[in-house]
Every structure is written in structure tokens, then in C-alpha cells.
Amino acid sequence: MNENNSIHRVELSRGDLLSVENPARYVGGEWGEVIKSEMLRQLREEGTTSYLRFALCFPDIYEIAMSNLAMKILYKILNDIDGVACERAFSPWKDMDRLMRDKALPLFTLETRSPLNDFDVLGFSLQYEMCFTNVFQMLDLSGISFRASERSESDPIVVAGGPVVYNIEPIAEVFDLVFLGEGEEVLAEFMDLMKIYKASARTNEPMSKASLLKEASKLEGVYVPSYYSMDYNTDGTIKSIDTLVEWAPKSVRKRIISNLDCVDFPTNPVVPHTKIVHDRAYLELFRGCSRGCRFCQAGYVYRPVREKSIETLCGQGYELEAATGYDEIGVLSLSTSDYSSLPEFLDIMVEPFADRHTSLSLPSLRLDSFSLELMEKVSGTRKTGLTFAPEAGTQRLRDVINKGITEEDIMSSLELAFAGGWQRVKLYFMLGLPTETMEDVLGIAQIARRVEKLFFEVANREGLKRRKPEIVVSTSMFIPKPFTPFQWEAQDTIESLRDKQKVLAEALKSRNIKYSWHDLKTSVWEALLARGDRRLLDVLTDGYRQGLYFDAWDDCFRYEDWLRVLESHGLSLDFFGARSRGEEEILPWDHIDIGVRKSYLFHERAMAYQEKTTAPCHGGCRACGAAEYNTGVCHA
């Protein structure tokens, strides 16, 4: 398909492509794709290029990867830099994976179909723990060693970023360096260093990888895993985290963007040919969340809250809609209702969009009369389902987790919604939260029952006879995450959770209520990875070698096999999951600094046990530590 035979290109035949599910995953060429023509010319004519080649890697399949906003942001930021060419590479699905292994084809980028080995940098965007093993898949298919220490000077630099890197320890030693926090600025700074590094390779005194890392480690937000070592006690807990070079900081601080109006946002992202998971354009309202739900990692690691100005937002919204041709624009943030100019924003955007048959989707909206009217406005006459996430069944437990939503909030907004003709309601809860009792579990059923009763009351009153509510109750298993007040907590066991599910299912029995739950085994394994330490790397690579990957896919995840591998390494699940940690224990991520102090998290934990809530910080600062970034809500 390409006339440039001198360019190193992975060739797939028509037969290859037609033999796999959805070949559109592998062909690239979408609207918005960036290919640097000057780089192609150099490669064609000189066989080499002065461009810094960056392979932006996402360890999951196309449809997932392309739905991710961080990927769109980084793709733009990198390609906007002069002399940098960023291309995309994703996990090939199992059918293509098999084909590539059979035919000894290396993993390639979509833009130029170049093997990953041809790149200067491989940058992995890590969004969830269960994708760790697919990092190995991508490296393996590229013939690149898993451990940074095993790679040579000529191998690509392998880096990572994304929300799970705040505890990257289970696979930290894979990466030459890790970007903590928001990447827009620090990546650009790192690219400047890379240019020097790459240029020096053509001189008599090439810069070594070691000196590149040393320079990079001076940038705020850059963590070099090989600068730290971990020592363990006989009981498996960490004895100490030591720095191995004198210039390594005791703790590495995450990087944030202080002013979101000053960084570029992708208003012309790649528009896939094929349907992806979230097939819409995204507009980011703000970063961070000040509510402080105690189970939520995002609520702490993205602090402080920083908003985009309404001017920036509207401008980007129009550009995005025009440039992509999408008929749905989704706004993105951790809590849409908290955006201070939301009413103005919608006043400005909704009508012009409606005229162009473009809809706005507003996820994570707190429901009240205002938002109901809003939803009607943005989604036309479509009465799609309403979603609530009370997370816990009783007020007591909601106070423990600091989820600022009351049963009355839910009932009063549902009363309005039912009267307005809505009939589908989804309720999300967690089971296994700290301090949970059976009373809390049954509280979930009580809420669902109340919702059911309310529906019929309203229907009778409004004369909406013969209509029925559709109520879905969904529970997931609580997973203690690093950098939350619950990072010290024990996770509930599968056995106990099963009992709770059984009791709940019994209490929920009704024609109008459906109960669904997440796979418990997945949650237990995710919990292990989330709070794991460096001893897990051998476990994970070993499991990968035995064919265990695509763990994020329920039908691929093999829990029993993983347990076997874990035990063969002398480690136990309960050590990582069902064990509560003491205040003094050194946690595997203690050398990482997200701005929020550990002492603050511990204080919040104490508040949880006292069943006391903490109000959101836009009502007054709680002195969590993030004010040191000198920006956002802390300085409002």
C-alpha cells in the first residue's frame, strides 16, 4: 500500500487484515491523523531521520485507546512540537496478536506502520492497573526487553504516565522514567532533552542514557525508578525506600498545569473510521475535584481544582464540533455540576449545537431541578436513564466515605424526574466499604424499594397509569487505593462479599428492580496491583509468559491461574488486599508526592471512623497540602 519501499514498514496482507475482527483497528489513515511529511522524506532518502520519533502506546485495543482523552491531548502536544513526530500504537487483539506471532511480525504504529523499535521513545499511557500485562505484550511483540536495566543504549527510551503511575511500583522497573501528574508541560521539556540526546548520538561524544536520565530527573514530575531501591522486612512489609544516587530527591512531586487556559487542547483530534467505545468529542471543563470522597483516588491525586475559563471552553467547544464532525460533544470532569459557569456555558452552547443537530452529553451531573431541566434541554425529548451513585446504603456509611448525597436528595430529584416522565433509574453502590455492616447492605435495598414506591405514588398522582419503573441496582467491590484516606484499609474478602451480595439480592427481589454486580475476582486482583510493590514484577512477567494478559477483559482474566503464579513466588493475595496497614508502615508509594500530605489523608481516615464529614474545599480550605501548587481553588 505504500510506495516507499525503503521505509521500514510492517506489511500486512489483505488476507491478514480480513482474517481478524474489525481490521479498521490496524489501518490508521483516519481524519486528524498526523504524519510528518518531512520525516517521511528523510527516511525515504536518507534511511534515517532527525525527527524525534515518539510512539504513544496504549496497552489496550483501538476502541478503548481512542476513547481516552489523555491520548488525544498527548498526541496533539507532542505533534505540535517542531521536530517531533508522535505516532500511535495499541495492543493488538488476540486474533491479531496470534497472527503477528505466527508470522513474526513486530508491533507497529498506525501512522507509518513502523515497528516500535524504530522509535526514540515509547510512551505508555496507563489508565488502569489491569492493563499492566499488556505493556509486556506490546514490548514483547516489539522484541524489547521488559526491564529498563536489561535494555541497551540503542533501545528506545521507555516511559509512562497516567493516573495509575502514582503507584507504578509493580511495574516501575520496566520504565526508564515515569511522568507523575499532568504531562503537557513536562513532556515538552523532556522532548527538548531528547533532542539533545538524539543529536549527540551523531557526534563523537554521544550522551549516555544515564546522563539523559540524570538531566530528566531534574524536571519536576519526573520519577526515575532505578534511582530507588526497596528493602523488605521478613513479614513482607517495606523496611526502607532508599535513594541510590545522591541527586535523587527523597520524594518526587507530581506536576500539574497551573493555568488550563494556557495549554493547548486537542480540538482537532483523530476521528476514528470505526465505532469506538466513547464515540464522541470531548471537552474538558476542569481538573480535580474538591468533594473529597474518601474512597476516590482521582479526588486526591488531581488536586487542586482548576477550572478552564468559560471563554476558553466555549471557543474550544465550537472548534471541536466543527473540526471533528461529531454530533455529540461530551463534557468531561470529575463532577460536572461543580463547574462554576455551567449554566452560562450551557446557555451559550446548547442552542447553536441543537441547530446543527449536535447534542451535548453531561455525565456526572448531580441531579436537582436545575439539572433535570438541563437534561431535557440537551437531550431533546429522549428520556434516557438517570444515574445516581450514593455508593452506600445508609447515611452513617455515606458519612464515613464522605459522599455528600442524602437519601432526601435522591428522592426529591427523582420525584421531579418521575413526574417529568422518566422511568429508568440506575443506582450505583459499593460493597465492602470500611465499617460496613449488614444494616448498611440492607440499606441499599431500602433505597431501591423507596424509589420503586415513589414511582408508583408519583405515577398515580400524575395520572400516569400502567407505567412501571425500571430500577437497576449495581454494586462493585470497594478497592482501597493509594493516596486516599482508605489506603491503609483491608479489602473485604470474596467470601464475605458473596454473602452480602446474596442478602442484598434477596432483599431486592422485585419485578421492577434488577440487580447486577461486578466480578469480585477482578476487583481483588486490581486491589493487589493498586497497592502492590516491586516484588510483583516477577509475578506479572511470569504470568504474562504463561499467556496471562488482557486482564482488563473479563473473558481473558484468569484469576485462579494468577493466584497460582502469585503463590509460586511466595507471595499471598491477603498480604496486599485483606490486610490493614498501620500508620507507621512504609507504603510502596511513600516516595511519591501528590501534594496532599500523608498526614492529611490519615486525619481524614480518623474522621471517617468518627463518622464525620469534611465539606468540599470550595467552601473553605481544609489545608490538605495542595495549596503549595499556588493555583486553582486553593487561591480562590
Add this chain to the structure above:
Amino acid sequence: MLENERQIAMTMKPHRVAQIFRARFARTAGIVYIGHLDLMRTFERVCRRAEFPILYSQGYNPRPSMVFALPLGVGVATTSDYVDIFLEERIDAAIIISRFNQFCPNGLRLLEGGYVSSDSGSLMAEVSAATYHIASPNIREYTEKLLQRDSIMVMKRSKGKMKEAEIRDLFLEVSQEESEPHSISITVLAGSSRNLRPDLFLEAMSELEAYPSIDKDNAMVTRTALFMGEYPHLEPLSKTYS
């Protein structure tokens, strides 16, 4: 309340007569590997980016009004396919073509087109035959052998079930170029009533004549013409607007 207002607004909307722009398009390169639904979505987005005054369908979930002549299979290229784009107002054909091509992804291209009257038949119903160019080793010899048969029975999926079907009578013409010894063009019945998909033809050759399956899988298939009318009086669809 809100709902009532919307209903009133809808009924007050003046009834518009659609301007139907019939375009001939080509697709090559990577975009041949997308399915028909994805291709439709891609066309919709191109038209939105190009800011054409597209007419939207009425009802629950309004979509841009567009009709394709004949779905293209995954992996099939085309140099001559047709789409009707329904517009609220007439725009110069040259402008439509150049703007479309400016906003469409690599491999997709509008070649020509013109307006057809709104009472002309539906594009889908007009299609009666199609020509496919197939490039693959020794395809000529095998085609000749296959077409010597009086009956060609193949397994065909219809309504989810595999069923045996006779395809011999779907073949209309076979032609070949001197300069391309390893390719062939077949003209076959096409459209909503009787239709031969090129992969079925290749399948039959592999089943009945033992055509090597690696060649079958890698054959380059390109639709090169779509016709209306009854054989042997076929006329290219482009006749409808030129």
C-alpha cells in the same frame, strides 16, 4: 411544557423539498477495511465538517439523510460507487466535491456528481449490476474453469442461517485486459433482489476448483462500475445526473 413547545415548533417547520446530490466516489487504501455502517458514519461526519446544509431525517433520532447505492464489503475497494446526499438547498456541484474532498480522510474521494430530481427512483432500487476487478494469481484460468459449469452452488448466509444457493445465473460478463494477465473483471447481477458478492465468487472458486485459499484471501477486489437497466442494456448510474 417544554415538550409541547417543541412539538409546535416541529409542525411549524416549513416542509422542505430535498435537493438530492448524487455523487460518484472512490475508496482505496486503509479505509477499504471498514464496514458499511462505518463508511456511512464517515460520510456523515465529512458532510458535517464540510458544513453542507444536510437534511436530517425526522423522528426520534434524526440522522443526516444519505442513501448508498450498494453496500461495499469490508476489504473491497471501489472506483465507482454512488451516494445520494439530501440537502436543504442547492449548492454548486463543484463546491460540494471540492469541500468534501478537503474534509475527508485519506483514501476516500468524491469524483463527480450532479443533482437528480426528487421524484426519480431510489438509488438503491436503480442498481441492477456491478463490475468487479479482481487481481490475483492465475485468476483467469480458474474463472474460466468455474464458469464452464452449468451450476455453481455455494453456501451462503441468509438471515443468520447457512443455505445453499445457485449463483451461476448471476454472472453476466467476464472480461480481461491484455496488460494484466493476473486479473479479471466480472460483471454480475447486483442490487436488492439478486446480488453476487465478490467474496462468494472467490469462495466458489476455492471450493469447486481448488483455487489456493491464500490467493483467494489476498485477492485485490475493486468495484469498478455500477449499472442500472436490464442486461444487456446496462447503463452506468452516472447517467442519472449527467
